[in-house]
Amino acid sequence: MIAQADAVEDRAQGARGRSRGGPMAAALVGLVVALSGCTVAQGASSPAAPGRSVTQAAAEPSATPAAGTPTVRAPALPAPGKAIPKAPAELARALTGTAAQLRRAIDDWRRAGGTATGRVPDSVVLPALYQQRLYRHLARNSEVASRTYAALPKALAGPAKADVTAIRKLLSLAHPVSDPAKFRVEKPEPADVLIGHFRRAERRFGVDWEVLAAVMFVETKFGRVRSPSHTGAKGPMQFMPRTWEAYGMGGDVHDTRDAILAAANYLHASGAPRDYRRALYAYNHSWAYVDAVLLHARQIKRDVRNYYAYYNWQVFVITTRGERRLTGP
Structure with a gap:
């Protein structure tokens, strides 16, 4: 996807609880983010500020080219607040360039081993954030989105539409909050460490790891959101106490x-x-939620780089005064 999907369209904490004691999704923390992103470059991350998620160091400069060899400069990284184009043709160009930039960055990040350490370079974080913001814009402007899909290369149009659709469905469940300061956020575990947890669960219970990843992405942006919901759902997968007693197997809901x-x-x-549709509906009684999780899971199955892109989507909260980003650069 690399074209995603906001995730996550994330869900804002405190939206609503699940009935029958089922786990509760994090209330669409502004669709705490999602859609897919892509790849990484080398470089150690700088220490995360309290209550904020990763910020990364820039990639090392390349070797000096031989005399007479033309210098090819990599595209500049988008600033965190880079303007969102308005015209569909410009949006399509922005999405296409960002997808390519992310794809290369994610491949570099994985080759460098950063996915196992939790170090994420700016070359991944910044394009992923821009892609997320582009998708969120399209999710709120359906007519512009349709015209943008038509201007995209065929290979990107389908994935972009899937991610935008997932975000739109999650946004439909979001409820504005008055005090975003109540949300506690922290840095997630490294991307490959999480994959190890997902695969272990898949081996034990037969549930596709991509589906588990998509659920965690939608619920808490891979564990970034650590606040309980207003109904009492807790932990990175958002369980209600009674459901945890029945299915937690004696573990720690926050682990x-x-x-x-x-x-x-x-x-x-x-x-x-x-x-899966029946199972996910039991997890959260909303067909919009079910559709969004499955769209994200299919994107991850299609290309694992989409998982790494989603991992770098940030937490947004929809407040009574507008949208606010809680994590990221």
């Missing part, structure tokens, strides 16, 4: 590994992998 195993246990008991 990432335990929470992912419990989510797989719950989804399996609710029909997965035989019927």
Whole structure:
């Protein structure tokens, strides 16, 4: 996807609880973000500020080219507040260039081993944020989105539409909050460490790791959101106390590994992998939620780089005074 999907369209904390004691999604923290992003470059990340997520160092400069060799400069990284184009043709160009930039960055990030350490370079973080913001804009402007898809290369149009659709569905569930300061956020575990948790749960319960990843992405942006919901749902996979007692297997609801195993246990008991729609509806009684999770999961299955892109989507909160970003550069 690399074209994503905001995620996550994230869900703002405090939107609404799940009925029948099911886990509760983080209330569309401004669709705490999602859509896909892409790749990384080398460089150690700088220490994260309290309550903020990663910020990364720039990639190392390349070797000096031989005399007579033309210098090819990489595209400049987008600033965190880079303007969003208005015209569909300009939006399509921005999405195409950002997707290519992300793809290269994610490949570099993975080759450098940063996905296992939690160090994410600006070459990944900044394009992922811009892509997320582009998708969120399209999710709120359906007519412009349709014209933008038509201007995109065929290989990008489908993934872009899937991510924007997922974000739009999650935004439809969001409820504005009055005090975003109540949201506690922190840096997530490294991307490859999370994959290890997802795959372990898949082996034990037969639930596709991509589906588990998509659920965590939508619920808490891979564990960035650590505040309980207004109904009492807790942890990186957002469980209500009674549901955790039944499916938590004696673990800690705030422990990432335990929470992912419990989510797989719950989804399996609710029909997965035989019927993912039924299982996800049990997890959160909303068909819009079900559709969004499955769209993101399919994007990850199509290209694992989409997982790494989603991992770098930031947390947005929809407030009574407008949208506010809580994490990122």
